[in-house]
Amino acid sequence: MTAFERDGSEVEALLTDLYLESVLTRAGADRGPADARLDPALRAVSDRLRRDLVRVHPSFRFEERLAARLAEAAAGLRVSAAAGGEGSVIPFARIETPASLAPDDFDPLSFGAGDTDLDDRPERSRPLLIGGALTSAAISLAGAAYVAWRRTRPTRSRSAMARAARAVRDARIAATHGGWPE
Amino acid sequence: MVRAVFGRVKPEGEAGPARVTHLDRDAALVAAARHDRTHFDALYRKYLAQVYSYAYYELGDHHEAEDATERTFLAALANLERFEERARPSDGDGASTFRVWLFRIARNVVANERRGRRRHPQAPLDAAALVSDPLDIERGAALRDDVAAAWRAVGRLPADRRRAIVLRFVEEMSTAEIAGVLGRSEGAVRVLIHRALRTVARDLDRGGSRR
Numbered sequence: 001m002t003a004f005e006r007d008g009s010e011v012e013a014l015l016t017d018l019y020l021e022s023v024l025t026r027a028g029a030d031r032g033p034a035d036a037r038l039d040p041a042l043r044a045v046s047d048r049l050r051r052d053l054v055r056v057h058p059s060f061r062f063e064e065r066l067a068a069r070l071a072e073a074a075a076g077l078r079v080s081a082a083a084g085g086e087g088s089v090i091p092f093a094r095i096e097t098p099a100s101l102a103p104d105d106f107d108p109l110s111f112g113a114g115d116t117d118l119d120d121r122p123e124r125s126r127p128l129l130i131g132g133a134l135t136s137a138a139i140s141l142a143g144a145a146y147v148a149w150r151r152t153r154p155t156r157s158r159s160a161m162a163r164a165a166r167a168v169r170d171a172r173i174a175a176t177h178g179g180w181p182e
Numbered sequence: 183m184v185r186a187v188f189g190r191v192k193p194e195g196e197a198g199p200a201r202v203t204h205l206d207r208d209a210a211l212v213a214a215a216r217h218d219r220t221h222f223d224a225l226y227r228k229y230l231a232q233v234y235s236y237a238y239y240e241l242g243d244h245h246e247a248e249d250a251t252e253r254t255f256l257a258a259l260a261n262l263e264r265f266e267e268r269a270r271p272s273d274g275d276g277a278s279t280f281r282v283w284l285f286r287i288a289r290n291v292v293a294n295e296r297r298g299r300r301r302h303p304q305a306p307l308d309a310a311a312l313v314s315d316p317l318d319i320e321r322g323a324a325l326r327d328d329v330a331a332a333w334r335a336v337g338r339l340p341a342d343r344r345r346a347i348v349l350r351f352v353e354e355m356s357t358a359e360i361a362g363v364l365g366r367s368e369g370a371v372r373v374l375i376h377r378a379l380r381t382v383a384r385d386l387d388r389g390g391s392r393r
Contacts (some may be wrong), residue, residue: 010369013376017357024354042376045368045383052332053351062248066255070226075217131203147229 016042023050186282208280215262222259229281230255233288239348240292242337250295254288263286282362285353289345289363305362336378343378350375 016037023046211228214221233254238247265283334385336347349355349363357375361368 009376010373013369016376016379017372020350021356024351037359041383041387045379045386048328049332049336049347049351049379049382052329053239053336053348054329055235055352056238057230057231058244058251062251063230066248066252067223067226068228069221069252069256070259071220073256074222077219077260114290116240148390 012039012042016046019043023047030125195208209267211261212265212267212280219259221263224282225280226255229284230279233284235352236285236288236320236348237295237354239291239333240345241295241337246295250288250291253291254284255286257291258284278358279362282359285349285355285359285363286365294344331386332382338385339378339381343353343374343381346371346374347378347382 017044019038208225211221211224215225216336220375230251234247236271237250238244241247241250250325265280267279336344339347343365346360349360350357356364357371360375361371364371366374366375
């Protein structure tokens with residue numbers, strides 16, 4: 001297609017668009033005469049499609065059923081927003097391994113208050129949805145406090161590394177004090 | 183036939199063709215729905231027939247059109263916060279309005295429905311019956327045949343041309359709105375519609391669209 005033909009096609013497309021604008025927004029005699037440059041075949045098919053391509057309305061039953069479903073969904077969204085469901089995600093501070101500490105000074109049992117398992121450290125930095133967690137535990141404040149206590153209390157680690165370190169520590173204490181570890 | 187015209191207003195004191203001014207038409211409704219989602223009902227009632235009609239013309243089946251309509255409105259409700267009115271006067275009439283945004287959702291939903299099946303929609307006999315005259319059986323039958331033929335001709339168009347024709351004639355959208363829905367320039371949409379009309383005209387001339 002040459003540039004001249006392309007320009008001609010675009011001009012014709014523009015004329016068609018103007019005609020459609022008048023066809024779709026005005027009725028009958030209000031339309032006025034169509035541009036003589038517009039192909040009569042295009043005028044005819046435009047008029048026909050305007051008449052034949054009608055808007056179809058769904059059934060009343062469907063309309064009301066979907067309205068009820070949307071109302072239900074909207075109410076759900078409102079409740080979740082009120083309960084903090086739209087709260088932001090807050091990442092917990094990541095606890096880095098103290099690389100500056102010499103291996104001998106590093107006590108895997110005492111590192112990081114509440115650091116229950118060194119092997120689980122990467123998971124500790126996962127973000128938590130505060131709003132959602134509080135929502136689920138909101139039966140009582142005691143529930144939230146219990147969850148917080150469980151997450152922060154120091155417990156004995158079950159990892160192999162921690163068990164080995166604990167065994168060495170116990171052996172040292174036993175050798176030093178000649179008795180059982182505290 | 184009296185056709186409902188949505189969103190078209192004639193500017194005062196201007197003699198030219200009516201202009202589409204959607205920019206502030208839905209702003210209050212959208213703001214109300216954002217503030218309280220239960221107010222989404224007003225937007226739903228306003229655009230239900232349009233979305234359903236679009237889905238029906240694309241899918242050719244009432245049940246599938248209902249499914250697509252339901253998914254469209256549920257998605258719109260859930261994602262209402264994402265809608266941004268970015269229209270500026272220089273963008274032209276109807277650019278980036280709620281209706282355009284809604285129809286973009288509908289277009290995606292319908293495209294997914296169509297991908298899920300292999301066959302093309304057949305003649306919408308139910309729709310044809312809607313426009314027939316129940317008091318004049320002979321004329322009604324002829325009209326029904328005309329409607330079915332026109333639909334078949336439109337249904338045979340390539341997807342983009344068919345969508346453009348449906349949005350232009352059934353939904354009575356402006357070129358700018360269609361450009362927004364289809365993600366094309368206004369010039370491209372004008373050419374798309376022009377070529378589609380040429381194809382449909384040829385098709386209808388060829389012996390009543392191969393009834």
